[in-house]
Amino acid sequence: MLIFKYSKHFNFLNPFKTLIISTMANSKFEYVRTFETEDYLLPNCWIVVRIDGKSFHKFSKKHNFDKPNDLNALKLMNKAASTVMEEYKDILLAYGQSDEFSFVLRKDSTLYNRRRSKICTYINSLFSSSYVYFWKDHFQDTKLKYPPSFDSRIVLYPTDKNLRDYFSWRQADCHINNLYNTTFWALVLKGGLSNSEAEQRLCGTLSSDKHEILFSEFSTNYNNEPVIFKKGTILLRKKFKYKNSNKIVVIPLHEDLIQDDFWVRHNEILEIKTCGFYEIADDVIPELVLKQLCLK
Numbered sequence: 001m002l003i004f005k006y007s008k009h010f011n012f013l014n015p016f017k018t019l020i021i022s023t024m025a026n027s028k029f030e031y032v033r034t035f036e037t038e039d040y041l042l043p044n045c046w047i048v049v050r051i052d053g054k055s056f057h058k059f060s061k062k063h064n065f066d067k068p069n070d071l072n073a074l075k076l077m078n079k080a081a082s083t084v085m086e087e088y089k090d091i092l093l094a095y096g097q098s099d100e101f102s103f104v105l106r107k108d109s110t111l112y113n114r115r116r117s118k119i120c121t122y123i124n125s126l127f128s129s130s131y132v133y134f135w136k137d138h139f140q141d142t143k144l145k146y147p148p149s150f151d152s153r154i155v156l157y158p159t160d161k162n163l164r165d166y167f168s169w170r171q172a173d174c175h176i177n178n179l180y181n182t183t184f185w186a187l188v189l190k191g192g193l194s195n196s197e198a199e200q201r202l203c204g205t206l207s208s209d210k211h212e213i214l215f216s217e218f219s220t221n222y223n224n225e226p227v228i229f230k231k232g233t234i235l236l237r238k239k240f241k242y243k244n245s246n247k248i249v250v251i252p253l254h255e256d257l258i259q260d261d262f263w264v265r266h267n268e269i270l271e272i273k274t275c276g277f278y279e280i281a282d283d284v285i286p287e288l289v290l291k292q293l294c295l296k
């Protein structure tokens with residue numbers, strides 16, 4: 001008896017042709033599948049996916065991003081990352097700065113059976129397509145000149161300390177780069193120095209020297225710079241009371257995550273339990289949350 005197994009190559013007009021192809025595939029060609037390797041991630045480890053823009057020094061120039069920080073570009077990164085978090089509920093926290101975003105999945109996640117390539121590529125492609133899809137909402141006057149791309153990697157962290165140190169590393173990096181870039185562009189754009197003169201001026205300077213240059217030469221108190229530039233953006237899932245019902249939304253925060261306080265206040269992350277309530281300060285619902293409530 002002949003049994004026709006359904007395959008995506010099934011030819012309904014000519015089943016006999018399908019039979020020939022599938023017999024050939026099974027007997028002669030299908031062995032190539034044995035070359036595919038398994039890539040299951042170790043159990044019981046935090047899964048961190050980090051995405052980073054390819055050559056964004058060029059992309060930002062081509063699209064006239066404000067220097068050193070373009071608020072619209074940062075908001076677009078946040079929107080793309082929020083879209084990823086809304087889709088993948090196993091992501092507990094995301095952190096972004098500049099052209100990068102990191103996502104942490106619960107350590108007991110069984111998403112795609114913990115297959116590395118599935119998790120890494122789906123998250124990257126949803127992030128990348130969302131970046132392009134939502135571009136026009138953030139840059140009304142600047143057309144996207146070419147398709148951006150992002151690399152991505154997965155790193156496993158076996159302990160809570162390792163995970164916290166990872167995010168501390170990214171936030172410290174944000175602070176160091178932002179202080180440098182803010183001083184560099186003040187010297188160039190306001191101080192009239194060339195790029196290489198500004199680079200030379202900053203060579204060997206300490207953090208306190210950069211604060212002093214900003215304060216004494218450009219009347220800028222670095223501490224008053226926007227917190228999104230200094231700290232980056234943390235995305236967390238929270239319950240949010242809206243019109244007498246509780247919605248679960250992804251909220252943006254711009255806080256210090258290096259100190260214990262953050263992890264105590266948001267203990268649902270490391271303890272992997274239901275998310276806590278989000279109280280809005282000063283009654284202003286962030287744009288990112290308004291969009292999730294379909295109010296914008």
Ligand SMILES: Nc1nc2c(ncn2[C@@H]2O[C@H](COP(=O)(O)OP(=O)(O)OP(=O)(O)O)[C@@H](O)[C@H]2O)c(=O)[nH]1
Pocket residue numbers: 052053054055056057058060061065066067068069070071073074098099
């Ligand atoms: N003007 C401006 N540039 C930005 C902004 N955000 C990111 N960039 C640029 O993007 C770069 C990101 O750094 P990297 O990821 O190390 O560099 P890259 O050019 O993307 O190179 P690869 O990641 O190695 O492909 C920064 O150095 C800036 O040049 C922004 O808000 N404004």
Ligand SMILES: [Mg+2]
Pocket residue numbers: 052053054055056099
């Ligand atoms: Mg990059």
